[in-house]
Amino acid sequence: MKKTSKRGPREPGMTLIVKTITRLTVGLIFLYGVYIVVHGHLTPGGGFAGGLIIALSFIHLMLAFGKDLALKKFSKAAASIFESLGGILFLTIALLGFTGGYFFLNFIRKGRPFDLFSAGIIPLCNIAISLKVGAGLFAIFIALVFLQILKKEE
Amino acid sequence: MLELYILLSFMIIGAVIALEIKDMISSVIAVGAVGLGVSIAFLILKAPDLAITQLVVEILILIILIRLTLKRDLPFSTSGRWLLNTVVTFIFIAVFLGVAYFAIKDLPEFGSPILRVAGTYIAEGLKKTGAANLVASVILDFRAYDTLGEATVLFTAVIGVITIMRKIGRKKIDEVVNEEDE
Structure with missing residues (x-):
């Protein structure tokens, strides 16, 4: 991919059209993922799907602008930290159930149904799973992209 | 349908x-x-x-x-022993269809499961967990152990992929790779 056009060296990423569209849509995709996570106990969706949508917004950024910019926004170290943090948070919520009796006890007050802040530990678990899934699958994507680059050098 | x-x-x-x-x-x-x-x-x-x-x-x-x-x-590659492959494929499809015919006959009707615990979840899910989405109340409250196991499987899968794909694991014998290139 050492191709150079007439206007000098090639920029990383795709064309201007794709970059402009990406700039407009990537924030909306990220917000949609957050919405799916936070409303996981009220509407279809939940931690897994919402975390994947958040990861896809960063992958969208990486495909349009090249890997350097996307890794500046969400580095490999951050992916590793967030994945471990999600796993530990999920386990901690599970272990805190022992304060009331048993593992995975829903120890927070349930609240009124159909409220955003209801259902006890379920929204917290959704957030933990979304951190874990989003960061983990983004890390897998980074690993595969680096593999691709290494193959080209050989 | x-x-x-x-x-x-x-x-x-x-x-x-x-x-x-x-x-x-x-x-x-x-x-x-x-x-x-x-x-x-x-x-x-x-x-x-x-x-x-x-x-x-x-x-x-x-x-x-x-x-x-x-x-x-x-x-x-599409070459190879064409006739043998086709014959073996058809035999396997016939065996599979035969087994599936007897297996599917014993399945319960669509919408009426054998497990009666599902009825309890549907009846008392909202009251016991307070979550309006019944699926969330099942996977994160009644069956939270399953979700924990699933999260563990995903964690192991991510660690495995990164361990196989990273640069430092695929270097040649005499090659020196910096830690930050990993």
């Missing part, structure tokens, strides 16, 4: 195309069409949670597959 059968035949045709076509990119796109068909099938069967998850996972897998197959000459 008619639209489900139309969708199923569409998915079978897509799977056959994905197997038989010569071009790698076209094959990947046919796989993607099958995955989107699965997502719509979940919607028809009234499982929107699964439909969202299937759609999003399918998009991620398609991006990864297209990136891995793009600009790479993968050998695609």
Whole structure:
């Protein structure tokens, strides 16, 4: 991919059209993922799907602008930290159930149904799973992209 | 139920195309069409949670597959012992259909499960957990152990992929790789 056009060296990423569209849509995709996570106990969706949508917004950024910019926004170290943090948070919520009796006890007050802040530990678990899934699958994507680059050098 | 059968035949045709076509990119796109068909099938069967998850996972897998197959000459072999392969395939399909005929006859009717615990979840899920989405109340409250196991499986899978794919594991014998290149 050492191709150079007439206007000098090639920029990383795709064309201007794709970059402009990406700039407009990537924030909306990220917000949609957050919405799916936070409303996981009220509407279809939940931690897994919402975390994947958040990861896809960063992958969208990486495909349009090249890997350097996307890794500046969400580095490999951050992916590793967030994945471990999600796993530990999920386990901690599970272990805190022992304060009331048993593992995975829903120890927070349930609240009124159909409220955003209801259902006890379920929204917290959704957030933990979304951190874990989003960061983990983004890390897998980074690993595969680096593999691709290494193959080209050989 | 008619639209489900139309969708199923569409998915079978897509799977056959994905197997038989010569071009790698076209094959990947046919796989993607099958995955989107699965997502719509979940919607028809009234499982929107699964439909969202299937759609999003399918998009991620398609991006990864297209990136891995793009600009790479993968050998695609269709030669070989044609007659033997076909005969063995037909025998396996016949055995599978025969077993599936007896197995599916014993399945319960659609919408009336054998496990009676599901009725309790539907009746008392909202009262006991306070979550309006019944699927969330099952996977994160009644069956939270399953979700913990699933999260562990995903964690192990991510660690495995990164361990295999990283640079420091694939270096030559005398090559020196810096830690930050990893």
